[in-house]
Amino acid sequence: MIQEIKAAGMDCEKFIAEKVAEVREAVGDGTAINALSGGVDSSTVTMLGHRSLGKRLRTVFVENGLMRRGEAGWVVGLFRSLGVEVEVVDARDEFFAALSGVTDPEVKREAITQTFYRRVFGRIVRESGARHLLQGTILTDVDETLAGIKRQHNVFAQLGIDPQAAFGYRILEPLVQLRKDGVRKLGRALGLPEELFARIPFPGPALAARVIGEATRERVETVRAATAVVEEILAGTPAFQYMAILHEDRVTGMRDNKRQFGQQVEVRCWDSIDARVATPSRLPFEVLERIAAAILDRVPGVVSVTYNIAPKPPSTIEAV
């Protein structure tokens, strides 16, 4: 049973001092490694790890080919400005090979998880000689994994899996007593800038979760372009999250007065407090029309754009 620490009563400096001591004690004079995605949790644990271990923590950004446009450069630049060097490892070929022919969403998530842990990151860890892996698991991840709502990839211990036996390293999860609001408070105390917290949530399987059906290089590139349009136009709205989803269904369209059997992009924009329940944002119709026009203009092969109007439940935030 994990003892929750609530954000409201949390003394950040005390928490940091305790966790720094714990991480130092666990790692001893060895080295640790962590994977940084650019999300709030992994960014916060990166800062905490560097506070604890300095250069004895190696931080890796795995370029899986599934991230948003410019993501790797943005993450590296941000952390460099905070004095943390991030190493980018290009693993695109391995991820797309693992995703080849995969259409079932669960199998897709599993393929990404396995490629990350067993192949790419597992290899990086083995070659690094590090015996400790720092992870940004939070209490909500544990809850949702135990409840079977979500498959989180970073809660082995709670599932009865021994990562040392399975993967050859020990996992440290210094944020596991916190929920999202606690992590945000901690991240700010560790010096992370506001632009990081202002980013909308992004799923673990990244753009592979934004493609219905097979996540090929070409289809991920299509949804990446559509995502850039949606994020550009909706930046600054008070919505909880917004996204573009590439459908597998083909629909009839017309280009240059000829029929074109083209693709459809679905746009979702959610109002929500904590993602447990959510309603589609009541965007002005002019904004919807602007999004549609920009996607049709800038994303090759797309002839149709829709906007989600179903709440969660029975919908979910993501489509796959």
Place this chain on the structure above:
Amino acid sequence: MIQEIKAAGMDCEKFIAEKVAEVREAVGDGTAINALSGGVDSSTVTMLGHRSLGKRLRTVFVENGLMRRGEAGWVVGLFRSLGVEVEVVDARDEFFAALSGVTDPEVKREAITQTFYRRVFGRIVRESGARHLLQGTILTDVDETLAGIKRQHNVFAQLGIDPQAAFGYRILEPLVQLRKDGVRKLGRALGLPEELFARIPFPGPALAARVIGEATRERVETVRAATAVVEEILAGTPAFQYMAILHEDRVTGMRDNKRQFGQQVEVRCWDSIDARVATPSRLPFEVLERIAAAILDRVPGVVSVTYNIAPKPPSTIEAV
């Protein structure tokens, strides 16, 4: 080259007298037959045919299993009130057999056309002994078929097909010089009630065109239920056309706190003058939410609802 008759300058009584004479001369003392779908064109040609031939015209409504809820009863009742008996022929098994395994939209349309002409209606005509078939072809159908935009099933002669050789009957097309507005004017002059003209356009392949992928009995039933919701809520709006489309893509949803890999319905509502160009109606968000809630509540298996926001072009009115 067909001589167009414009609605504005058209003398309906003179037109009716001329066409009645032509139809009587063509059919002589034989009999004719026609298929009534309940659309404006086939309804108008039915009235003109009965004015010409009385009971020597047999009018058939083919129940193909692809019509909207209550359609056959509505058509039969309407024409009975106008003194015209309509015979309903149940051909559902034949149509669903022909559609089995068919996913390509063109092949689907072709399967419906072929089943209608070569099998069902062809057989009805042969068994009836009629040698003349009355059809509601209008000039726009001819234009669009020649331009390759549309496959119309009722313009054989213009495509160089001899229906007498191919199907064993001669086709009479008394409306072929008119466009939609002329047919409406004529239909009113022939006594068709306003409720018929107030109906929104409905495609030839009916609900099979509203299903992406295979049009099975079950999937057509799903889109029929969604169509009923959309037509109920949007009845009375000034929109040109509105519809529900069942997607083939499966998306993640939640029912009773459990994941459900469910179906998605897309709603389209168009503002347009003549369907050549069209824009999505700027429906109030409350109306969109009401449509989504009713579909999620009343249509089994659906967990997601979207609203089309792309104009034509590059979209088209229908999805398949």
